[in-house]
Amino acid sequence: MMPLLAIVRVRRAGGGFTFWAPLFLLWLVLVPVAVLAAPFFLVVCLTRGLSPVGAAAGVLGVLCALAGSQIGVDAPDASVRIRLI
């Protein structure tokens, strides 16, 4: 399943914030864009000798596999954590 939420947590000496980014809204916005880009995608795949279905499945697989990723950086004056759910 695609990540539906990104949690960005920033801590600084003077404070910090936590931002919950609803990625599902981003996917909803990107669906019409993907439909519009599909013919170009098809042409590029065919000219490069790639299977359009395989390429689309591969990209979709990477997007779906992003859920669960975490990146955290703790520095002396700030810390940033990004988590995809």
Place this chain on the structure above:
Amino acid sequence: MSEDRRKILELLAEQMITAAEAERLLSALERSASAAPPRSEATAGRPKYLRVQVDAQDDQHGGAPVKVNIKVPMQLLRAGVRLSALIPAPAREQVSAAMRERGVPFDLGQLRPENLEEVLEQLNDLTVDVDQDRAKVRVFCE
């Protein structure tokens, strides 16, 4: 030897419990272990995440510690390998040639989804530790 069993034996060695008590504890431990549902071999040792931890020092802040913690789902590695199968053959050959030049004789074409599961299972035992004066890098699976 499990952690619980070791603790019981340590308590016995330190004479904090008697031999009879240790025996009772060990038999209780064995009973609870046998009552626990067996984990399937397919999922038991399979790692779920690739972790990269970096402990370094920030020179601009007088050597203050800086930590980087990255957790990558194994599913992403699988998806990446499947995506790499889409790389056109000429480009794949170029990548393989470039890796060979750098001393890594690895052919991307040989990395197939059916081989990938075996590779990922073996990753469970993988731990890479790099210790330097100013930085420590640890790569492992969990």
